[in-house]
Amino acid sequence: MSTLGVDLVEEILALKKARNAVILAHNYQVKEIQEVADFVGDSLGLSIQASTTKADVIAFCGVHFMSETAKILNPSKKVILPDLDAGCSLSDSCPAEDLAAYLARNADKNYYVIAYINCSAGVKALSDVICTSGNAVRIVNRAPADRNILFVPDQNLGQWVIEQTGRPMELWKGSCYVHVEFTRQSIQKIREEYPEAPVVAHPECTMAVRLLADEVCSTERMISYCKNHPAHAFIIVTESGMLHRLRREMPEKTFIPGPTDVCACADCRYMKRNTLEKLRDALASLEPSIELPEALRARAEIPMRRMLEWSA
Ligand code: 13P
Ligand code: SF4
Numbered sequence: 001m002s003t004l005g006v007d008l009v010e011e012i013l014a015l016k017k018a019r020n021a022v023i024l025a026h027n028y029q030v031k032e033i034q035e036v037a038d039f040v041g042d043s044l045g046l047s048i049q050a051s052t053t054k055a056d057v058i059a060f061c062g063v064h065f066m067s068e069t070a071k072i073l074n075p076s077k078k079v080i081l082p083d084l085d086a087g088c089s090l091s092d093s094c095p096a097e098d099l100a101a102y103l104a105r106n107a108d109k110n111y112y113v114i115a116y117i118n119c120s121a122g123v124k125a126l127s128d129v130i131c132t133s134g135n136a137v138r139i140v141n142r143a144p145a146d147r148n149i150l151f152v153p154d155q156n157l158g159q160w161v162i163e164q165t166g167r168p169m170e171l172w173k174g175s176c177y178v179h180v181e182f183t184r185q186s187i188q189k190i191r192e193e194y195p196e197a198p199v200v201a202h203p204e205c206t207m208a209v210r211l212l213a214d215e216v217c218s219t220e221r222m223i224s225y226c227k228n229h230p231a232h233a234f235i236i237v238t239e240s241g242m243l244h245r246l247r248r249e250m251p252e253k254t255f256i257p258g259p260t261d262v263c264a265c266a267d268c269r270y271m272k273r274n275t276l277e278k279l280r281d282a283l284a285s286l287e288p289s290i291e292l293p294e295a296l297r298a299r300a301e302i303p304m305r306r307m308l309e310w311s312a
Contacts, residue, residue: 008276009036015283021057023279024049026066027219028241028271033061033279040245042220043069043117044134044311050074051308059283063088063270064290068121071290072300082278084288086270088118090204093174094153096122103150112147114140114169115303116154118176121292123152124300130307133157133203134218137164142310156180160203160210178268179204181260182237187212190235190259197256200225201237209237223249239268 013036016023024046025037034040039049043066050058050070057078060067065088067081103111103126115127116136124130131139140161143149149167151158153174162169179202187209191199200222201213210216215225219242226234226246236242237258246255257264282288292300 008280012036012276012280012283015280016059019057019283019286020055021059021283022049022053022055023059023061024070026062026241026271027245028239028268029061029274030241030272031244032276033274034241034244034248036276036279037061042132042134042218044132044218045220046070047073047117047132047304047308053077057283057286059279060290061274061279062086063091063268065091065118065120067290068292069117069124069304071292072121072124072297072304075292075294075297078286079290080282080286081288081290082275082282083273086273088270089177090116090118090154090174091120091123094119094123094172096120096126099123099126099152099172109148109150111150111170112143114143114149114151116152116157117307119153121296121300124303125296127152127303128306129310130303132218132307134220135307135311136161136203139307139310140165140167140169143167154204156206156210157203159207160216176204178239178266180206181266182206182209182258183261184208184212186259186261187235187237190256194233194235194256196231197233197235197254198229198231199235199237199258201258202239205237213237219245222246226250226253226255238266239271240266241268241271 023037025033025040051073058070063086071079113127117132149169151169152172155171158171198214200215233254235256243255
């Protein structure tokens with residue numbers, strides 16, 4: 001790292017101490033942020049960390065819904081996100097007003113709403129329980145057997161959970177713009193190039209891609225799967241930041257980025273908005289911070305707590 005980079009890291013560590021802050025980073029964050037973080041993980045691990053931290057300030061290096069989730073669980077703490085424009089296409093595909101209107105139009109179905117954590121606080125507040133890719137099967141298996149389930153917002157994850165649980169669910173038609181770029185052809189081609197390498201894919205990928213995978217799992221489970229598998233090389237079908245985490249934890253193994261039809265650079269433009277400079281500035285000014293109307297936050301906390309209880 002450049003002298004400038006080292007200075008920046010030192011500044012961040014000093015500010016972190018002065019603020020009594022914890023730095024949480026998602027597996028898709030850039031290498032430099034992952035390296036300065038106290039905890040790097042998937043949405044489930046990050047939610048658990050956010051629910052148990054003793055810090056006064058949570059510097060959340062991820063996307064908006066993730067830092068909002070930390071605020072839902074910690075109303076009295078300061079939650080900062082280095083770049084407020086770090087959104088999520090999947091979350092955007094289910095506006096709370098649209099969900100509320102859908103539920104009102106279909107009141108006779110008395111839906112049990114299961115929301116993937118990639119959604120706004122407004123959507124969480126309309127839901128019965130939240131899930132992540134790491135616990136979706138377990139959560140859906142615990143949903144009341146006599147209720148119709150509406151699963152929002154990711155149709156691909158929802159479809160995968162139906163396959164795993166056998167539980168019928170109605171699916172909101174949302175998707176992640178990064179994961180739907182992987183195609184059957186692009187993954188088939190790389191599989192033929194590296195026939196010995198297991199294909200590990202995120203459940204936000206389309207069914208055509210998931211059917212080619214040896215393992216479909218959350219980003220955190222990708223770590224344990226690759227650690228415990230005897231293979232030396234793996235094809236990783238998810239956002240590019242994951243490769244850094246995998247290479248850092250298993251320097252002796254080879255991780256091949258799953259390509260799309262046009263490149264091998266599946267970057268989430270939202271995740272990549274956070275930088276070390278923005279993290280330093282956010283720790284210095286405690287801005288941008290996440291604020292939520294209390295009634296909304298309190299309603300959104302109910303399904304979040306249910307998720308944490310059901311995944312314990
Ligand atoms: P994970 O919870 O598996 O890390 O997934 C989060 C996400 O945003 C995937 O696109
Ligand atoms: Fe959202 Fe997709 Fe980015 Fe994950 S990778 S944060 S689902 S846009």
